[in-house]
Amino acid sequence: MNDDEFLDVLRAAAEEFDPVPAGVLRDASAALALRALDAELAALVESEALVRGDGPVTLAFESERVSVSLEISDDVLRGFVTGAAGEAVVETPRSRRAVPIVDGWFTATGVPSGLVRIRLTAADGTPVVTQWAHGTA
Amino acid sequence: MEIPAALAAAARGDQAAWDGLVKQFSGLLWSIARAYRLNDADAADAVQCTWVKLVEHLDRIAEPERLAGWLATTARHECLQLIRRAGRLPEPSEEIADSPDPAPAVDHALIVGERNAALWRVFEELPDRCRRLLRVLMASPPPAYADVALALDMPVGSIGPIRQRCLNRLKALVTGNELLEGRS
Known part of the structure; x- marks a missing residue:
């Protein structure tokens, strides 16, 4: 058996013993619905996290109309926004929740680990969404 | 469908084109996550984060014909980030000797x-x-x-x-x- 044939045998074993889980394929398929075509993108301009272990993650995003800073510690997300008011929508790939903005500040609790982004409405009505960023992982 | 065409179609919201990309590359992304020894939950997270980032960049992939390389690079970053956040040190890299270790004990009862x-x-x-x-x-x-x-x-x-x-x-x-x- 040459190396290519041996690798084919290994590939068959991998497909049998460590296949891509069906849920992973479903989530990947569903990810297309997370496109944010309508919104102005607020890009990540600053990211700071402790290299390892505990401690809050701080993130800063900016778009033409809005700037957002986030501090994420465990499952609590606190944000400060300029250029937008009303509600902030805290989105993860599997959830979204609107929280009120009070004097620029907003807080969401019970935020799942992994990716998160924030949807806002700029003062002139333009929808704005931040890039995806890692909160706690 | 060729990859650049599939990417362009997915960027327009074509779910079938997107599912074609998912079908073509999920095996690679899963294998990368497993290569980094991520457990089921972390591997699923790394793969999902990679796809979400592709959705975010659908109309900004500079070289669509090299999508596999973009996905592989993104998946590596996602895996290493998960490993860092979890506080696990990367495995030390070993030299690979040409002469193998003695074969381990083998279960002869296997059918x-x-x-x-x-x-x-x-x-x-x-x-x-x-x-x-x-x-x-x-x-x-x-x-x-x-x-x-x-x-x-x-x-x-x-x-x-x-x-x-x-x-x-x-x-x-x-x-x-x-x-x-x-x-x-």
Whole structure:
């Protein structure tokens, strides 16, 4: 058996013993619905996290109309926004929740680990969404 | 559908085109996550984060024909980020000797129908650097060396020689295993 044939045998074993889980394929398929075509993108301009272990993650995003800073510690997300008011929508790939903005500040609790982004409405009505960023992982 | 056309269609919201990309590359992304020894939940997270980032960049992929490389690079970053956040130190890289270690004890009670299971167990005993490379090369469909290099941050020219040494090492583990010996 040459190396290519041996690798084919290994590939068959991998497909049998460590296949891509069906849920992973479903989530990947569903990810297309997370496109944010309508919104102005607020890009990540600053990211700071402790290299390892505990401690809050701080993130800063900016778009033409809005700037957002986030501090994420465990499952609590606190944000400060300029250029937008009303509600902030805290989105993860599997959830979204609107929280009120009070004097620029907003807080969401019970935020799942992994990716998160924030949807806002700029003062002139333009929808704005931040890039995806890692909160706690 | 060619990859650039599929990307363009997905950027317009074509779910079938997107699902085609998911079908083509999920095996590679899963294999990369497993190569970094992520558990089920973390591997699923790394793969999902990679797809979400592709959705975010759908209309901004500079070289659509090199999508596999973009996905492999993104998946590597997602895996390493998960490993860092979890506070696990990266495995030390080992030298890969040409002469193999003595074959481990083998369960002779295995029936012939379990040969693949035995092969899988032997594979999991490989030193980490070998296991990592071979796990990505095992992706289905088989990945290009250039994409494997991006997934593991290795020089593309080193993949062929290391692949050969690692397969030889695995064959040596298989030798002496009467269940597997016939197929090596």
